[in-house]
Amino acid sequence: MMSAAAESPHIHPPKVELFDVAAMTNTDPKGFVRRVEEYRIEPFGLYLARPVVDHPKMTYLQSWLLPELGLRVSNWSFRPEQCREHYLYLDIVDVERGPGVWRSVDHYLDIVVYPGLRLEVLDTDELLAAVNAGLINTPTAERALQTVHHAVEGITRYDYLTEKWLATEGISLTWRTE
Secondary structure, three states: OOOHHHHOOOOOOOOEEEEEOOOOEEEOOOOOEEEOOEEEEEOOEEEEEEEOOOOOOEEEEEEEEEHHHOEEEEEEEEOOOOOOOOOEEEEEEEEEOOOOEEEEEEEEEEEEEEOOOEEEEEOHHHHHHHHHOOOOOHHHHHHHHHHHHHHHHHHHHOOOOHHHHHHHOOOOOOOOOO
16 A cells, blocks of 8 residues: 555645746746747737757747736647657746746646647646645635636637637737747
8 A cells, every 4th residue: 555645746836937038038946047039028928939958858948928817838849859749738827927027936737738639637636735735825726726727618619729719818829930
């Protein structure tokens, strides 16, 4: 029989990330500062594009922070030898817009969307473990769950096409092509 500790997910505080538009940097949750090639501020959010350095699978990251929806939508580019389905990765986040620096706080839940096919909700166990450990409060967890439900309902209503759903919310995402 497994112990409760062995069954529990790794518990960590919410991940905080900084997006310094003026300095053209992105500070990841571990404190690594990355150069950003492009930031674009739109009324509905912030776009960033940057290379992913020294990663065995990924080469490039594009993300949109969408404060009003509580989402970060990411589109990753992979090395040619990596065989994978195309997907969008949605993090459930709180976003603070600053005059020069934006800040996101990740609330554990994620949605992986395989456009036109299906989606998966990930890390519910992490959210519950964080609540139980006092790392996130109940109102924040409830907001995260409401955000997931809203996104899943919208994305599935539009045949698993995230951008089509977001267009109905007044959001037009654009992506670089390589």
